Amino acid sequence: MRFIASADWQLGMTAHFLDDDARARYQRARLDAIVRIGEVADEHGAAFVLVCGDVFESNQLDRAILARTFEALRAVHVPVVLLPGNHDPLDASSIYDADAFTQRVPEHVRVLRDSTPLEVVPGVEVVGAPWFSKRPAGDLVAAACAPLEAAPDGIVRVIAGHGAVSTLAPDRDSVATIDVDALRRVVSDGRASFVVLGDRHSTTEVDERIRYPGTPEVTARREEDPGNVLVVDLDGDAVTIEPVHVGRWRFTTVEARLDSADDVDALERRLDELSDKDRTAVWLALGGTLSTAAAARLDAMLDEKREVFARLEHWARHTDLVVVPDGHDFADLELGGFARAALDELVERAAREGDDAAAAGDALGLLYRLAGGAR
Ligand SMILES: [Mn+2]
Structure with a gap:
């Protein structure tokens, strides 16, 4: 089973450091990246696309960005699963609850609104840890994994989270930091086969089966390796991960x-x-x-x-x-x-x-x- 791991699309990002002309082209580029992700999914025979948070730059975007996003998503021919992150949390003003979203979202696009396992395609479950506010009171990924038993035979389970991890976080004391040791046990116990995280915009390996795919189109000068998605292939006990560059900006x-x-x-x-x-x-x-x-x-x-x-x-x-x-x-x-x-x-x-x-x-x-x- 193969799927595309992505995150941090940051659609609608303002890019104040660009002039009006370049900013318009840059905003368009973030949407064009979605179309290329669809092409990568086709080329690699991916079963679905998982986007781990910060799909949108904020909950207060011009609603036109939603119409353009949905148009781009129609070029993706497999299910697309979106996780709300810290930029686009499921709070009272959530963009995912706007009429412009709920009434127009294409049928193949799903939002992880809680941590109930979602069977995205037959034999594959995604367990999400969505953000409900900009300041969570604890490790959301640990909470999402807590009720999980070992995945039943024939089911591949993927965890979708967002935020800083304990092994890389500059702020180790933050209550929201994702505990990597606990996450490694989730994988070694067979409760999940793979973990995709958002928040870090550079493609980053936390552990063989715990990865940040990074943003598909660069967002800041300091990013080391942006512009990629990961093609993740899970075949029994074997895992193969191929980064594919889709970004066009530098x-x-x-x-x-x-x-x-x-x-x-x-x-x-x-x-x-x-x-x-x-x-x-x-x-x-x-x-x-x-x-x-x-x-x-x-x-x-x-x-x-x-x-x-x-x-x-x-x-x-x-x-x-x-x-x-x-x-x-x-x-x-x-x-x-x-x-x-x-x-x-x-x-x-x-x-x-x-x-x-x-x-x-x-x-x-x-x-x-x-x-x-x-x-
Ligand atoms: Mn982000």
């Missing part, structure tokens, strides 16, 4: 030390080499010391590249770029009269210490570009 950091115009050229080549620029968001971590001419050249180059990348911005916390006016920078500029006098004053101010000098440096860069120096 969030990446580009670090560089820039001390000359040649370094700026080298950075330009590195940016040019990145593929799929309209689906690539770049955080620049730049350091070094540039002359006004080289800094102007950098700004002009980045302005041009910004048109083709989904995002190309300085990462403020990791930017340490100093611009030092160099007399040679301005020698070739054809400036006279008032402009030349302003230039001389700015060069003098930029040589001093403090905020005034930084402002003068910025003004010099602007003057340099306006006068045509960066062409």
Whole structure:
């Protein structure tokens, strides 16, 4: 028996770090990932798709996102099982209880509303540990597993949970942390064959049979291995897990030390080499010391590249770029009269210490570009 394990679709995610145009394409990409998951299910002969929480970014989404989600889900030809997570809990305002959900949800889509075993296809049970609020009072997965006896002969049982696990949680004392030792016993006792978890957006192995598939489309720069689903094959005592990449976007950091115009050229080549620029968001971590001419050249180059990348911005916390006016920078500029006098004053101010000098440096860069120096 084969199935697709997924989680953290985060549909409707706002992505405030993208501009309007890129944000619309990025929101669309999260829906397109569902269609590709359907293709992976077909290619691998998967019996169903299990999505372990945070299917939606929040319970307060524009209802249009539901119509689009259902349209995408129609491209999945096997049952799809959704688990409410911390972003989309089954609370009083649950998106799963909205009329737009209950009246329109396709028949092959099921929501795990409690921990009653759900026979998703003949011979396969899914036991879910849905979230009912953003702050559970205990380990929901342990509670869901507590009443389970060994799975009857001929039944494969899969546990669906969401949240941080004890072996990886930075906050080990949180009452909601999932106890991995207890979960290992659930598997070794034959109460379940496999555990799929959501919450960690990077594909992560907790134990051979306890996995986070991660988000199918990247959501944050710090994620190590996003963009995958897992094809899980359970055959008697054997388990085979194949990650399949379905994500199309990339969030990446580009670090560089820039001390000359040649370094700026080298950075330009590195940016040019990145593929799929309209689906690539770049955080620049730049350091070094540039002359006004080289800094102007950098700004002009980045302005041009910004048109083709989904995002190309300085990462403020990791930017340490100093611009030092160099007399040679301005020698070739054809400036006279008032402009030349302003230039001389700015060069003098930029040589001093403090905020005034930084402002003068910025003004010099602007003057340099306006006068045509960066062409
Ligand atoms: Mn999540």
